[in-house]
Amino acid sequence: MIEERFDAIVVGAGMAGNAAALTMAKRGMKVLQIERGEYPGSKNVQGAILYADMLEKLVPNFREDAPLERHLVEQRFWMMDERSHTGLHYRSDDFNEEKPNRYTIIRAQFDKWFSSQAQEAGAIVLCETTVKELVKDAYGKVIGVITDREGGEVHADVVVLAEGVNGLLGTKADLRERPSPDKVALAVKEMHFLPRETIEARFNLKGDEGVVIEAAGTISRGMTGMGFVYANKESVSVGIGCLVADFQKSGETPYDLLERFKKHPSIAPLIEGSEVKEYAGHLIPEGGYKAIPQLYGDGWVVVGDAAQLNNALHREGSNLAMTSGRIAGEAIFQVKSRKDPMTKENLALYKKMLDESFVIKDLKKYKDMPDLLHIQSQNFFLTYPQLINKALQNFVRVDGTPKVDKEKVTIRSFVSARSWAGLFGDAFRFARAWR
């Protein structure tokens, strides 16, 4: 295929792969990046919120030409039952700053742009090419890849596995396990197109201001999961995702779940009359800190979703992917600058640098959360949302019942649903997992 030898091969042109390729190419390394899609982004799915800080570290002036949709001035969290939602909204004009903190993006377009940055820095990007296998030498060191092109073997000093959540290559080469159903969520998503004035009116926005809604509750039918509605310039991204293990157990279908979410009386008016132009499905790593596999070895490192680096609670993944990709690139460059070989001992530098970053610190903070939410999913995703919404309705509705009696009804409904011990236990477990 390509005769020459590369300093590094990056598998995948998603968030993590592009960050790694750009970081190394910028430092003068000879980088080959391989992507199976027709173009970078054509296989990728995200909500999608982009976190500016992590991109700024890679492309300081990205705001000049990156395809950004809206900068976020408002975040809504909705706790839903069948007909109501209880919301927490945070909106601030401070977010109308010169260099906004978060944006909505459209992944297929963003990835194309991000990849162009890596290419301008000198990385060679080969699309429409699937890497089939890793090549190892007699000692088990990874020395290259085999692609589905004719004569498709290429060699390099190190391979960066940025292959996303499915991580086929890593599994085939016994570097890590296939994700298990209780460690990944399946999300489905649709793109709803509307005139931008309609979006601005419905979401209470002006100009390029944006808003995102994260929703949990009975919409996931007792499964561990969440829905989302993100405002773009001329479209609204609507999706919902739940743990694969819960889908398997419940027999719910993802598309029915999405339809019901769209028909919820709180959601339907936001997307009414829209034209749907795409339906996508993708996995999200949800195992958190405890699911992180071995991150490096002789001749390889793994970054992004393939390494399960995803903060499901905060809906952050792309920024962990970008950061791990950048750090891997920097570590590899350091090893190379010292003229050291890409051995396991030397590449341990990647893990050391990652441990010191927010990536591992954040995941460690929530290490017990995935288990808690999964084991308690019926309580957190059915019982509590119903109780809370009922309590709020009781609080708001004026019907001549004395307030003391109203309070008693509310408290009784909580206690009979979960018992005092259950309520305190849940609060305690939640607080401990949050800590």
Added chain:
Amino acid sequence: MTVEAPIRVEDKLFQNRYLVDVGNAHIRVKPHTKPSAELLALLKVCPAHCYELNTNGQVEVTPDGCVECGTCRVIAEGNGDIEWDYPRGGYGVLFKFG
């Protein structure tokens, strides 16, 4: 209570762009007489409804509308029920938005 018409996933998939690699299915179901619980789960959990029961009660896959999420792999590759791979480079689903 109103009874709603079932959702037709086919209508959703119709909006997507695909380049189907004719004759090269990237997912295969191992021959079986009675489907396992895992295989039966795929009838519902696949977001593109690629799995169906044939008249003999066996699970079949038609991965033309596959969105390449990997859910069926996570559930049914481990026990050998299915073989799962990505389509050849360039083929399969092509997201315009993602």
